[in-house]
Amino acid sequence: MRAIRRRALLGAPIGLALSAPALAEGFPARPVRLVVGYPPGGSTDLVARLLAERLARAWGQPVTVENRAGASGTLGADLVAKAAPDGHTLLVGASAEMAIARAVMRGLPYQPEDFAPVAWLTEQPFLVLVNAALPVRNLAELVALAREKAGLDYASHGIGTANHLLAELLRLETGIALTHIPYRGGGPAMTDLAGGQVPLLLDVIPSALPHLQSGRVRALALCRGTRSAVLPDVPTTAEAGFPFLVGSTWATLVAPARTPGPALARIDSAVQTAMREALTDAFRERGLEPVGGGAAAARAFIAAEQAKWQQIATRAGVQVD
Numbered sequence: 376m377r378a379i380r381r382r383a384l385l386g387a388p389i390g391l392a393l394s395a396p397a398l399a400e401g402f403p404a405r406p407v408r409l410v411v412g413y414p415p416g417g418s419t420d421l422v423a424r425l426l427a428e429r430l431a432r433a434w435g436q437p438v439t440v441e442n443r444a445g446a447s448g449t450l451g452a453d454l455v456a457k458a459a460p461d462g463h464t465l466l467v468g469a470s471a472e473m474a475i476a477r478a479v480m481r482g483l484p485y486q487p488e489d490f491a492p493v494a495w496l497t498e499q500p501f502l503v504l505v506n507a508a509l510p511v512r513n514l515a516e517l518v519a520l521a522r523e524k525a526g527l528d529y530a531s532h533g534i535g536t537a538n539h540l541l542a543e544l545l546r547l548e549t550g551i552a553l554t555h556i557p558y559r560g561g562g563p564a565m566t567d568l569a570g571g572q573v574p575l576l577l578d579v580i581p582s583a584l585p586h587l588q589s590g591r592v593r594a595l596a597l598c599r600g601t602r603s604a605v606l607p608d609v610p611t612t613a614e615a616g617f618p619f620l621v622g623s624t625w626a627t628l629v630a631p632a633r634t635p636g637p638a639l640a641r642i643d644s645a646v647q648t649a650m651r652e653a654l655t656d657a658f659r660e661r662g663l664e665p666v667g668g669g670a671a672a673a674r675a676f677i678a679a680e681q682a683k684w685q686q687i688a689t690r691a692g693v694q695v696d
Contacts, residue, residue: 403463407463409628413451456484465493478684491630494670496625500580503596513596539557548617596611628646
């Protein structure tokens with residue numbers, strides 16, 4: 376009896392080891408959902424829908440986008456953090472819920488370690504945008520005008536958002552007076568910038584492009600180290616003399632922590648194949664900057680972003696109750 380029990384115990388790890396390849400071979404075993412913490416129509420939702428289409432083709436299983444909007448993306452993130460860790464519920468996570476929320480929100484119901492990064496999908500650097508009637512043509516002139524007028528108003532997508540914090544960084548580093556006008560989302564903020572109700576906004580290329588083309592909005596600088604192929608005439612903030620002003624919103628794919636490695640590897644492989652075959656061009660056509668980094672790149676990038684936004688939020692004293 377003891378010998379039989381010993382053989383059973385010795386055999387248990389072998390059985391467990393065999394389950395990993397079986398899991399990889401059988402994944403996904405049912406429909407997969409991609410959770411987005413925002414309403415339909417935004418850039419994160421667009422990334423998710425393009426990705427879902429390609430993953431469904433690759434796996435022969437339905438891949439649906441589930442919009443769980445609210446609390447700056449954190450409702451959707453919390454749902455995925457608490458989902459079964461089997462790879463069938465994933466989050467297309469943006470900077471707000473994956474990096475900034477930890478810096479500005481009290482009582483966040485999840486932590487970075489509750490997620491397993493799978494892929495880094497896109498990055499959208501911010502533009503420094505002004506209403507076309509504002510008499511400035513570059514970032515230095517904007518700072519000079521703010522000093523001359525003893526301050527300017529600026530819009531954001533809301534308190535504690537990436538473009539709020541990045542504008543606060545501009546205020547801190549230059550010493551100019553900027554007054555924050557928070558909006559309930561990007562659409563209303565951009566509408567009022569184009570209409571002249573507010574003179575300054577930091578926003579991403581897909582949102583700004585129609586208004587730049589109409590001539591109602593002017594782009595002064597791009598908040599990253601290299602120019603955009605979509606707007607090649609817009610200088611970077613470094614070229615404009617403000618190298619500290621670098622920031623973007625982005626999209627990553629993450630799974631619940633403790634999702635088995637074979638399932639994560641299969642998801643990562645499908646994403647990288649989709650990026651090579653179709654998604655890179657599809658993202659670029661819509662003004663999104665494709666990245667395509669795998670799990671290691673996504674993990675390192677998210678960690679760096681968490682540290683960066685934490686530092687800015689602390690310096691600016693930004694807190695969301």
